[in-house]
Structures are given as structure tokens and as C-alpha cells.
Amino acid sequence: MSFEEEYQSFLDQHEKAREGERLRRLKEGHGKAELSFLQNVWWPLFHHFDYLHPEYEVDDFKDGKRYLDYAYIRPGVKICFEVDGYGPHLKNISRWQFADQLERQNQLIIDEWTVIRFSYDQILEQPRRCQQTTQQIIGKSLGADPHHKTLTFIEKEVIRFVINKGTAVTPAEVEKLLKLSDKTARKILSQMVQKKILYPATGRQRIRSYRLGEGVQNPLCRI
Template sequence: MGTNSVYEEWIGWHTSSRNGERRRRVAEGHGHAERLFAESVWWPAFHHFSNLHPEYEVVDFRDGVRFLDFAYIHGQIRVCIEIDGFGPHRRDIDRKQFSDELSRQNQLVIDGWQIIRFSYDDVKEKPRRCQQTLQQLFGRLFGNAESGEGNLSVLEKEALRYVSRNQGVARPGDLFRYLGVGRKRGNALVQSLIEKKWFQSRGSTQRVRAYRLKEDRSVTF
């Protein structure tokens, strides 16, 4: 199933499972910028839309209702993702609206939300940078806690997907650049995968040339 089909199925499910204003927001408010993010940033980064909610409704600090562009909710982890376009809304915003927007964001933080904001230009022109930002965030949030597939963190699963797509082998530098991590953090991540019996190294102890997916392992997530 292609990305477009998965996206349509995901949006269709959220539309059909809602009613009233919540349904209208998904059907009409989820526009080009949001779809571009979902297909060009989120999907390539994680290859699923599990726990990601478009146009998510929250009660604001004035007991009104607001909608987040995206909300990722997994256990106690809550991440708000906003896509900001540099258009009339940004250029023409008045002082009252500006203050209201900051108060809204502050209240989300107080309520336990992590907030990530991307410009539309970065989503369109620098999607890989946006992917790395998300992968780094979720890698930090999940750490080595269980994340749906055994005890693999988000970054560990992404490392396994990358190696699987490259015929089961990858050089350290290529893998670390793809994940957007430095050598120290990358080595720690790979060592964790070796200890969990997903990876085996090729080369000497002092100089590892590549990492290979173990023959008895297959990546299905």
C-alpha cells in the first residue's frame, strides 16, 4: 500500500469516527500543509500513523476549545506538532492575537505537552531535517522504554528499518547521518541493538566497518 493510500485510510478513519466540529476540522481544516507534513515528514520518519491524531481538540486556558494541527499521544507522552505558514495569518496578526497564541502555548506546556513547531517552508524544502528533529525528540522521550515492538526505542526501530532497506547492512557513518545523531550517541544506540541481539558487527573490535542485521531477525514494523 502506497503512502497516499495509507494517508487516505488514516484520515478517513479519523473523519468517520468523529462528529460535529471535530469532524469538520478534519474534513475541511486539515489542508495542504498538514498533508505534506504527514506524507513527507512523519511517514518517512516512522512508517506508520499510529497514535498520531490530526486536528486534535483540547480545552484551552479560557475553557474554550482549540485544535492542534497534530497530536501524538502514547501513554503519558503527549506531543503537539504545529505547521506554521508565513502568510497573512503570521504577517497580519495583531498584538492581542500574538499574546493569546503565546498564552495558549504556555498552557499546553503546563498541561504536560511537548511542543514542536515547523515552518511550512522547512516541511516543503527540508523534510529530512524535520524527520531528524522528530526522531531525536522521540528517541529522548522513549529512551529504552517499550514502544510497541518489544523493548525497542523509536530511534532503534528506525535504525533497524534503515539497515533492513539496505540489504541488511550499513556503515556506521551512513547510519548515524541518517538518524541525525553524533558518533557517541550512535555507538551507544548500536551497542544496545547488539546486546538485544538485533545487530552484529563486521570488522575488528577496534574498527567496525559495518553493522549487519542478524540472520535470524526480520524487520516487520
Template sequence: MRFQEAYEAFLHAHVQSAAGERQRRLKEGLGHAEKLFLQEVWWPAVGRFEHLHPEFEVHDFKDGTRYLDFAYLRPPFKVCFEIDGYGPHSRDASRWQFADQLVRQNHLVIDDWKVFRFAYDDIREKPRRCQQMIQQLMGRWFGDESVPIALTLKEKEIVRLLVHKQRQVTPAEVSQHLGVSVRYARELLQSLLKRQVLVPASGTLRVRAYLLNPHGKPMFL
């Protein structure tokens, strides 16, 4: 399944199960930064949205309600992921807002939450570093030495083609093998490249051929 299809199904499921203010927020859709986190960090690193809850509702120390950007609820831990833009969370925050954010985080920790904060700029400019952090926490806290990557039937067929040929392949070869257009074959290859299933065999700005990532085989074979 491609990211967009998985994302739409993920959001729809949570809209259907939510109520009240949380449902209203979800119906409006996630913000740009939150969707970018899912697309550039979570999906390439994990490959599925199981246990992840957007706009998760928690009660704060003042008996009010707050919403976490994402909660990952999987025993034995509760993990909070917050996406921070420089403007609203730092430069434009008043002293009161700054102090309130710290108190909010402290109370989450007191309530046994593991709190992870990602800067929007890191998600946009250094997504691989963010992906590695997600994979490290999965391995350390949940015992996932390698987080399996969900592949579509066509993506699996590309992997099988590479395993069979034991060499690099081009979009034209994949196009012929799958019976699809070269443009679509390139989209499939780029998707696998983004998730580190493949690595570039030639080209820098425009990849012309692809190889199977030898370090990532346990993730998808």
C-alpha cells in the first residue's frame, strides 16, 4: 500500500472512532507539519500506522484537556510524539506559553509518558536522522530489531526481480517486467528508495538505476 492510501485509511479510521472535539480536529485534517512527519519519518521508518493515534486526548493537571500530536500506545510504554515549528513554539511564544509547555511536558512524564519532540526543520531537511531515532526507540523499547516494511504486490515483485538478477535494474526494466509505464515504474522505485529498501546504483540528482539495499534485507525479506 502506498503512503497516501494508508494515510487516508488511517485518518478515516480515527475519525470514525473519535468523538467530540477530537473528532472535529481530525475531520479538519492533520496540519502540514504532522502529515510531513508521517510521510517523511514514520512511514519510511515503520511502514504501518498500527498503535499510532493522532490528536490524542489527555487530561492535564488543571483538569483541562490537551491534545498530543501523536500517541504511540503499545505495551509496556506510552510514547508521545510532538512536532515543533520554530515560530509558534519558540520565537513567537510568550514567557507564559513557554513555561506552560514545559509544565505540560513534565506532567506527561509524571504520568509515565515517554516524550519525543521533533523540529519541523529536521523533519523537512534531515528526515533520515529522524527515521533512525524512531527505529532506535522501536528496537530498544519494543524489541523490534528490524521494523518490517509493508510492501505492495508490485513492490514485492520489484524486490524479487532484483534478488533474481543479482544486479542493478532500471525503470525501463521494471516497466517491462511489471507491464506498467516507465513513469509508474520510476514512482515505485522512488518509493522503495525513500524507505531504504533500495539504494541508488547510478546518478545523484536523478537516479538512473537501483540496487537492493544489502543492510535492509531483514526488513522486507
């Protein structure tokens, strides 16, 4: 499906599952900045919204409720993505409100959330950098996930290396990383291409570099 179709289905699904304040917050708090995060950052990476929750409700340290722009939740993984706009409300924020925002983030970290913050300007003007940060934090979080059984240890190490590098990798780099022969490194990379974990980045008859698969074929999307 296209982004528009998948996005509408995503919102419909969450609206149907909510009521009261949680539904009101989704309808009123999910705005242009939050949409831009999905369109410019999340969708180009994963082409789906699995495990992602908009305007996710969490308990406040003052016994109230707070809402995260997005929560990515898997077994053993809790990542909060926040999109911060720079507008009049931020310029005129009081000292108390500023301290309250810091305390809010501190409490999330204490509750074992990983917190990633992007500015609205970053999402619009530097989407690739935001994509790399998102891919790195999810890859780091899922790399040690004991619930994932379909990737070998070596494949996980290659994926983690590609994510941390942020660009395509060469057989020589994998050979050095894993202390393998050139033949064995190329065999592993070829197998990962067959599994649609990796794709050739440069070269045809003899592949010179590899990149992670995108969309639903990217193993970091579904593991």
C-alpha cells in the first residue's frame, strides 16, 4: 500500500481501540509535526507502522497521565520518539514548565524508556540524519533481543555493523570485522542477499558493497 493508505489504516486502527481522553488526545495531539516524522523518517525506512503507537499514554510521576508522540514497543524494548517544534509556546515557556519537561524525560528514562528527540526542523531539513539515528537505535535495541531466532549471530553482527556505519559495507570490511577469509565473508554476504537482508549497493557481476534491505524486507522491521 502507499504511505497515505497505510497511514490512514494506522490511524483508524488506533482510533477504534481508544475512547475518552486517549481518543481525544490522538485526534487533537497528532498534528503536522507528528505526520512529518512518519512521512520523512519512519516510512522510508520500514514501509509499515508495526509496533508503533501514536500519542501513547504513560503514567505521570505526579499520578497523572502524559502522552508520548510515538512509542515503539517490543518485548524488552521501549523507545519514545518525540518531535519538538520551535514556536511561540517554546520561546515563552516558563522556568517551571522547562523544569517539568526535564523531569518528564528523567522519569521516562528511570522507567527504562529510551528517549529520542528530533526537532521539527531536523525532520524537514535533515531527514536522512534522522533516519540514521532511528535505524541505529532500533538496531541497537533489537540486536540483543532473545525473542528473535531467525538470524545467526554472524548475521546480527553484520547488520549491527552496517547500521552503525550508516552507509554500504564492503566484503573486505566484513572480512576484517569477523576475522574471516575473503571467500567466507563473501559467502555470508551472498546468503544474506538471498534472505533479502542485504542488497547489492555497487557492482553487478562482482558485488563491491552491500546495503541493508529496505521496507518490509529489512530484518530490523519485523524482528
